[in-house]
Amino acid sequence: MKRILIVKVTSLGDIVQALPVIADIKRAFPGVQVDWAADEAFAEVVHWSQSVDRVLCAPLRRFKKARRWADFKAIAASIGDLRAYRYDFILDIQGVYKSAIIAFLARSSRRFGYQSKDLGERGAAFAYSGRFGPRPLGNAWQGMRISVGEVLGYQPEGPSIYDLKLPEADTAPFGTAEVGDAPVAALFHATSKDDKKWPVDHWAEVGNELVRRGFRIVLPWGSAGERAEAEAISAKVPGSAVLPQMSVTEIARMIDACALVIGTDTGFVHVAHALQKRTVMIFVATSPSHFGIEAPFRSISIGDGHSVPPVSEALRAIDYVHMDPATAGSAAHPAAAV
Incomplete structure (x- = not known):
């Protein structure tokens, strides 16, 4: 086994959670080269992995939206990079047309994808x-x-290994926001869909409780609507800070500087889990058993995916991720924490 291509083109959380596949492969086949094909919009995320040997990307999402000639030429040029090597295996773990096309264009006689009923x-x-x-x-x-x-003929063992290393930067992790010396908790209130949101008043109640516990609250955002919501939460949480707009990598660095991350089912909360931060993920309209995170005394998912979890459940989860595993005992199992 010399070289394998992983095809996972989008999105942020899905790519982050797929990265442990590389550690599994390299443990099973020492010395194997693992390349990764992703949409250009998420290529920087794959570059965070210290285990990927080559990142292949093209502006697929941008071309679909704008249909610009420059993007089409970039996609055409990327085919040469894609076909530069013959792969022992190509593994499409996305299962949609664009990932299948990438798998088809790459050079290999062994291209694997999901069964038809499991394809997107x-x-x-x-x-x-x-x-x-x-x-x-x-x-x-x-x-x-x-x-x-x-x-590939092996069984994955142990917890997921993400092997992330974020690029260094000269800028402060919280931008222009003043956070002082207190531990920082980031509240990721924004979601891709409105039905996944947690109420503003719930965020404010949790934020105020964390302030009482000595945390400084920061609120990231990515759009004008998300900024307005961040400001609405901040107005109810004294001393909290609405962060400046940041790039994906800048937000990841901010997360890495936090002591606690709380958020809905969104990509940056998966980043927090992968960076081994104390993390609580809140599920309102998606399945926690299917898409959730869990690491003993560090990460936990709450909610049933059909209703709005109460603030009390979030506070119990925060207590859980701050427990000392050496002294917590059997009562601290996640089932007892939510």
């Missing part, structure tokens, strides 16, 4: 010479590790 777009099946086994029950992230291991 069933037409993607044209690209594959083989299929992963039935999708494992439970967490999607562990399922990816299992599916790849079945194809």
Whole structure:
């Protein structure tokens, strides 16, 4: 086994949670080269991994939106990089048309993808010479590790290894916001869909409790609407700071400087988990058992995915991720914390 190509083109949280597949492969096959194909919009995230040997990217999302000639030329040029090597295996762990096209264009006789019922777009099946086994029950992230291991002939062992190293920067991690010496808690209130939001008053109640516990609260945002919501929460939490607009990598650096991250089911909360921060993920309209995070006494998911979790559940989760595992005892199991 010399070289493998992973195809996972989007999105932030999905790419971050797929990165442990690389550590599994390299543990099973020492010396193997692992390349990764991603949309240009998320290529910087893959570059955070110290285990990826080559990152291949093209502006697929941008071309779909704007249909610009320059983006089309960039996509065409990227095909040469994609075909520079012959791969022993190509593993499409995305399962949509654009990932299947990438898998088809790359050079290999062994292209694997999901079974038709597990594909995001069933037409993607044209690209594959083989299929992963039935999708494992439970967490999607562990399922990816299992599916790849079945194809390559090994069993993934132990917790997920993300192996991230963020680029260094001269700027302060919180931009122009003054946070002082207090531990910082970031509240990721923004979501991709309105039905995944947690109420502003709930965020304010949690924020005020954290202030009482000695934390400084910061509120990131990415759009005008998200900024307005951040300001609404900040107005109810004395001493909190609405952060300046930041790039993806700048937000990741900010997360790495935090003592606690609380957020809805969104990509940056997965980043916090991968960076081994104390993390609470709140589920309102998506499945915590399928998309959630969990690490003993460090990360936990709350909510049933069908209703709005109460503030009391979030506070119990915060207590849980701050427990000392040496003294917590059996009562501190996540099932007892939520």
